[in-house]
Amino acid sequence: MVVQLFIRSLSLSHQTASCGESSSADKSRRLAIALGTSFGAVLLLILAVVFLIWWRIRKNKQIFFDVNDQYDPEICLGHLRRFTFKELRAATDNFHVKNILGKGGFGIVYKGLLTDGTVVAVKKLKDDNNFGGEVQFQTEVETISLAVHRNLLRLWGFCSTENERILVYPFMANGSVASKLRDQIHGKPVLDWSRRKNIALGTARGLLYLHEQSDPKIIHRDVKAANILLDEDFEAVVGDFGLAKLLDHCDSHVTTAVRGTVGHIAPEYLSTGQSSDKTDVFGFGILLLELITGQKALDFGKTAANQKGVMLDWVKKLHQDGKLNLMVDKSLKNNFDRVELEEMVQVALLCTQFSPSNRPKMSEVLRMLEGEGLVERWEASQNIETPKCRAQESFPKRYADYIEETSLVFEAMELSGPR
Structure with a gap:
């Protein structure tokens, strides 16, 4: 249509010139009108095409995330x-x-x-x-x-x-593990030893799924009692597991801020800011100690013998001295299985080894909590974490030393559901 208008205008101008019926000024005016009309039409056509493309893109984005049965279920999320x-x-x-x-x-x-x-x-x-x-x-x-x-x-x-x-x-009816560790009913803890063991197993299964069964793999980066929620049956539910990824999707490859909670963060993450599934394993080990002791991982009870209040260092010392009974939550009043206590402490210490390569994967952790392979893994670990090897690898002897030496910024992450 635009081309036809252009040709027609040129034809009229040509005819006018041939006949000699119009003046030179008349020819210029008509030519200018014809050219202006043609270019105006082309401009309107271009604007219409641009608007159509913009509208289609916007509509497609809206359709992709609208949950509606009329769209392809492979594209839309029917459960979201x-x-x-x-x-x-x-x-x-x-x-x-x-x-x-x-x-x-x-x-x-x-x-x-x-x-x-x-x-x-x-x-x-x-x-x-x-x-x-x-x-x-x-x-x-x-x-x-x-x-x-x-x-x-x-x-x-x-x-x-x-x-x-x-x-x-x-909504999680029973809040978080951290809140329930402090609660009692008629002088008895809400979380007895059996429930604490089940919480450990449930959390391990959730982290195992994130690390080894989810696609893509998801690293939590702040495993702790405050981020483990409890449903109406006191089943452990891992919260906040996707928010670390959500928050950091636009970060550069160099991480300058450690996201987590001091006392739960793996040594290598404190030192370099680089996380992996083994940083979650370390956090899970601290969670086990929270379940055993009923106390916070940091500043849980400063005394003359425990001036820095770092639970991991305190537990290691008690285990070395064979005084496991002193670390158990006093509210349990000795109502716990001593064999299971020894096993849970060993799993916690395996998970919190300073070298990430020495820590087990979550699939191994779950098997050990279920009673499979712990003896062999523990015996093997005693040949790794000796003072001589620790000195050779330049590992500090205490977790508190890592906390003191780090210069990275901490940004605490909390639970996705109720406390």
Whole structure:
């Protein structure tokens, strides 16, 4: 059409010139009108094409993350719901302070009640966390949502707007292991020895899935009692397992900030800022000691004999002296299995060896907790972690020395669900 208009204008100009019926000024005016009309039409056509492309791209992005049965189930996430900000604001009573379940490095967790009566935990991520663009955030959320295991906190949905990033999880009725270690009913601990052993097993299964069965592999980087949640049956559920990846997707290959909690962070992560699945194994070992002692990993009880309050160093000394009974949570009142205690302490010490290459994988940890291969692994470890070998490899003798020597910045991460 544009070409026809252009040819027609040229033809009219030619005819006019041939006939000699118009002046020279008339010819120039008509030619200018013809050319202007042609170029205007071309410009409008280009703008229309650009607008069409932009609209199609935006529509495709929206379709990809809208959960709707009319779209390909291979593309959309049928189990993941996209909430509106209005829905979550209403569910949490405008994110009222009375509904706060916990606060952490990533944001604040609120208790929410959906319109269908479902109780949820709503994690409103901090504004200062750089999560990149909306589409990239949604892609990361999709990856996290694919990790489904009974011992992992399942992501139910999310909300992503220009200014807000919110994650929605099921509500964990019994809060976190950290909170329950301090609770008692009628003078008895809520977490007896049997429950503590089951928590250890459940957590190990969840981490095993993340490390060896999930695709892609996910490293938690802050395994501790505060990040292990408990459902109504006191089943262990690992929380916050995807947020480290979500937060760091735009980081460079050089990590300048260690994300975790001092007292739970592996020595090599403290020294270099580089994490691996073995850093989670170290954190799991500290978690076992939390379950055994009922105390915090750092500054848990400074005394003349334990001035730095580092639980790992304290436990190692008691184990070396054969005084395991002194490390057991006093609230248990000797109601624990002494054979299981010895085994759990040995697994914890294997997991917290300073060299990551000496630590077992989570699949091996789980087998040892279930009573398989611990004796052989423990005997082999005694030939590795001798003072002579430790001196040769320049390992400090105490975990407290690593904490004192590190110059990296710590950014604490907290649970995704209620405490």
